Amino acid sequence: MEKRHLSLIFILLILSVTFAGCITQTNIKTETLVLPEGNYTTIYLNEKDTSQCPASKVPVTFTYMPPKNESITSVSLRGSFNDWAEWPMQKENGAWSITVCLEPGRYEYKFFINGEWVKDMSSDKYGNPVDPEADEYVDDGFGGKNAVRIVEGSMGFVLEHNPGDPAYLCVADNRTVVRFKTKPGQVQSAVLVTNLGEYEMSLQLWWGSGEMWRVELPFVEPIEYYIKLTTPDNEEFLVLNTSTDAFFSFDGSNDFPQVEWVSKGVGYQIFPDRFNNGDPSNDALALQTDEFWFNELIEDRPILSNWSDPITPLHCCHQYFGGDIRGILEKLDYLQELGVTFIYLNPIFLAGSAHGYDIYDYYRIDPQFGTEEELKLFLEEAHKRGIRVIFDFVPNHSGIGHWAFLDVASRGKESPYWNWYFIQKWPFKLGDGKAYIGWWGIGSLPKLNTMNPEVKEYLIGAALYWLDFGFDGIRVDVPNELINADEFFSELRQRVKEKHPDAYIVGEIWQLSPKWVQGDKFDSLMNYALGRDILLNYALGTWNGERTLELLGRYFASYGENVVAMGFNLISSHDTSRLLTDLGGGRFGENPKPEAIERLKMLSTLLYSLPGAPITFQGDERGILGEKEYYDAHRYPIQWDKVNEEVLTHYRGLGMLRKRIPALTSSAIKFYTAKNGVIAFFRGHENEVLVLANNGKTSTSIVLPPGKWKLVWPTEEGIFEGEIEVPPVITLVLERE
Template sequence: MKVKGLAVIVLLLAALASGCVSPGSSTGTGTEMSSLTDISAQYPSGGIRLELPRGNYTPLYLGPGEACPPGRVPVVFRYVPGNESVGSVSLRGSFNGWAEWPMELNNGTWRIEICLAPGRYEYKYFIDGQWVKDMATGNGGNPVDPDADGYADDGYGGKNAVRIVNGRQGVEIEFDPGNPAYLSVADNRTVVRIGVKLGTVRSAVLVTDGGNYTMELQLWWDSGEIWRAEVPFVKPFSYYIAVTSADGELLAALNTSESPFFRFDGVDRFPQLEWVSNGIAYQIFPDRFNNGDESNDPLALQTDEFWFNELTDERPILSDWSDPITPLHCCHQYFGGDIRGITEKLDYLQSLGVTIIYLNPIFLAGSAHGYDVYDYYRLDPQFGTEEELREFLDEAHRRGIRVIFDFVPNHNGIGHWAFLDVASRGRESPYWDWYFVKEWPFRLGDGNAYLGWWGIGSLPKLNTTNPEVREYLIGAALYWLDFGFDGIRVDVPNEVLDSKEFFRELRERVKGRHPDAYLVGEIWTLSPEWVQGDRFDSLMNYALGREILLNYARGYLSGEAAMKMMGRYYASYGENVAAMGFNLVDSHDTSRVLTDLGGGSLGDVPSNESVQRLKLLSTLLYTLPGTPVTFQGDERGLLGNKNHHDEQRYPIQWDTANWEVLDHYRALAELREKTPALRSSKIRFYRASGGVMAFFRGHDDEVLVVANSWRKPAELELPAGEWRVVWPENRSGAVLSGAVEVPPVGVLVLEMIGP
């Protein structure tokens, strides 16, 4: 709702004080301000002059140089020397280990402002290179710091000053408009969020020069909450945030005392890729997906790392598609999967609703996994020709499927032409500085002679601080995007040297030429610093899939515990980032999800309960913001234990499948397609208790997802109004109100009919 004019802002704060603004609740019901009227028709120009609120309110300055981190308080230390000539003053105390913090002179007063946690601190001033002996009388018989709260013996016959810092008992607001977690453009809306301590806020309003927007409680966890407002446009506006605390205190979150209003310039510097947000992704491990051309199978053996490695006499093997696993299965047992084989299965993938394919490495390398690249500009012949690759991309694009490739900038293989030149010529090689050689001559494969990934001699680490290396790698990324790929998944970016600058340049050059390209980093932990608009669009979200959703689906986490963990997760990332989430639970690097859920190992028959838990988990994955990612074969109920020679990578046996699981994944794709709210950027929590957690999806909270991971049914009180069941299919169309029984190990998806 929009309201205009200074008088209305004053009314707003009065309304906040009187409780006329609905605070939202743990059920997530936000209400418009009933005491205010939309008078925007009186302002055809569409804007008002934003002014500071009047009345009894507390300003909280959060802008540069003003705000302290949550839990800390700004404290000012002053020294007025009078008629004395003083050249330098610094602050030393128990808060900084008695180190020296210079103070600044302004209008005859030496001053410093620092952020301190609540507590008791002792300190002294260090004036012109000398300690003040007695802070109580050292200024001509007067206190050296007029704001000191007391004094204490310093142990040397003098006195330290004492400062007592009292923490705020009310609201502490976290807000940084430069961080997409707090301000982002998502689904063509401007989203503004604040973080506060749990239970400290009754209501909040985003006050702008274009109108006011009620904020709603969106997320929560053990110690914090996120309050959210969305502005239904992307254009410049000035704003501040009016907050009413739980005990009725009025506050205004402002920029700085000199420039009190925040300003959004209307420029989306971190665009959301809607083809990702609306997508369904599928990961393919090429050697183990489908063999479309048996004539190229032997080519895999010709360049295998074992032929180069001087520390082993092992040899690679070529197996038939259904041969048993050997100890070489991880890396040097080949099965013949190729690009033509993927092209043959595009109709199958389309039947699963797949719109994004992620390919594990396909460039010339020395292993079945391909992460030891020999040539970043050459397709590995074992996978086919460039003509077949182009045909695959064209056929995928014709079906509305985009393709991203795996990029390995941290290390390459010992068969890479530059590394072979170093091994042969030593310091005379022009590529000597591409690597980190400890001793030469060396034997290929000797991880003690040069730096390798995790000390592995077959994976020499690249010197990405070298401009030539950087140009070679980024040039390769651009080459394949120019060829027709749609995005890049980056292997172990956290281990790349000078990673921030490397990926800043990669993003700048990629987006400059291919602004719609998708950049995904292999980061396994909650790490928002990688998705601030300067490096990646998204991360491989193991932090969501494995740490939260998998453990919830196993029954290890209660609904409340899982929701709190999700609260921290979604609070950490911008909504644009969440919308582009690369959401996976398993991959080529983990055991298969059905195995993790108790289904057994390769060759076993999974239990009914493990299948039901897989359905629960996959349904959650398809109903959360971002794109759900399926590792090849999971949709067919495949099993595989990573600890047994990476058996999760075993070839898909196309003549068998768990048809119940396959039908389930196809139905999930239909659910996501017919329910636009499930493809939106917004999630908002509703309730959690026992094994149940429930959350809203859609910008109007029009869809409610309710999950129960426990083995017994549970009852959930529904939000007001009538709700229609859209999932599972056997209950589709049923109309509910009041309360609903949630089945054990199951998920309900409900769509609002009306109030």
């Protein structure tokens, strides 16, 4: 009797481990994978056929017909579909054209003619459209107009799955995630058939032209697999690799590992000169190396201000206030109370401006911020509190006070650093952006020649130096501007991860752009495409719930779940107006409007409830206002004697919520519904958390998923079943009972 009892307990333990997802290949029977018998329609996804686009994309031809008697030597296509990079067009019979494969959607673009942008695609110098085949023309934000092409969806059954793309197969939260994309309403049910068993797939995301289906396997092991699915009219399909190699495969190795401390973290961005002044004795050192002393075309001089002095026209770049490393050290306990687990520092290396993006020496901390000893102490104290620190890395350009550039300016081609930059004429005056290539033509930011092996080694060596020093990751400035971006950042990643496998590498890319996060360059991008393009517009009431969920669907379908989990998710930063100002809260120096505060609370809760790490720009948690248009007023020093306690208490609560609810720091998200101003989605691997946000001005009733749901935010009062009334301008978080 006792033996039978022990045997039963053992069986129950095995079952509990299995259903908890703790399965490895050692307790799963491996079978030889064979195709089923029956009347199935077979789809081969990787048959070699270069004559047409993949089933999910449409061939689109762009044509440029030059005006008569115009001398055209080159034409390229640049648009939102290729991150505004160049796709050369070919000339035939007097016209320049290119055919590309695009998914259904709306795309903005311009032609790049003879090495120059077309200013206005709607009208050339003769008043004719540059591309008369465009569907419309829109403001490009720079005084010109982009053309717009609207691509309609193709007919017939469409399915997309590529095991080489983390959007379709990745390891996230130590699980194997397999997904496929299809057109809306084409699939009724789907099963992932593997040599380790069959796993039911479910609809995860949707948007106007597509759906994403998903399954997670509770192990990371080598598998062979195919997909079996049924359509709404009961037609059955087998989705296979090729006719000669039927099964997809995964070798079980995690080639793009998730940086888990980011996934579970809360980030905070610090602009050092404007955060906190801990050592007034080093304040004046900022003036000694300012760019104005080097720039031969400018007569202005930098100024040193007291912490509460008014904003001047130099506020952006050459008005210093004295913030430093010791000042950040003094606020570590404050940051810990916010739930912050990592800090992103704007540049702290020797430079010629308050923003620090014109670096003079990549291996030296700017004396205005303190000493290396103080920096080491700061990192040690941060680490004691469980706070990691990433630094800003600027490989595209230096400042004009950089020792190599000064040598070039002085000695011309006699300088050993002549090929470190792109000099167009010499001699030149420092600051003359026409004499050498600068970032966006700015003379104070000469562009570095990263094709030069010496420059590449100097820059990558600097990144490794500071990681060895004690930093935990790198934020890369304007990576898309490098002339050899793919090669440079592939090598940077390889060398960084070899020495510091847990280091976080994030690139400043503002658009939705999966090509940067395929496992060979960055772990994540600065997700303005999520925070500003989608969430901010939702919080402003620009879009209703249905439209917002569709945009979120496109976003989350574009990236691997491992990438989404490492998301650097921000809405405001040193490059944007403050969050409260963007939400209509008012201008710098005013008291924020109450409705804007409510929208801030709704929006920040939403940000903290999504996969990835929410990032707060310094002071947003204190209810500060500031518009970028007013001399970058959003960068004004934090006045520590002033705070909106309601906002600060809210952010502290969000930090505690992330720690208390593990599902909110998982990689998993699944859509539930959208109605009026409401969006609703699940979090967690068992859909154990439900998040509902309402941007509308009236309450909306939502039918709840089966079971009982406990409200855990913004209060912990109430258990709901059947349906729930979602009040206006709020985000609710519920946990399954």
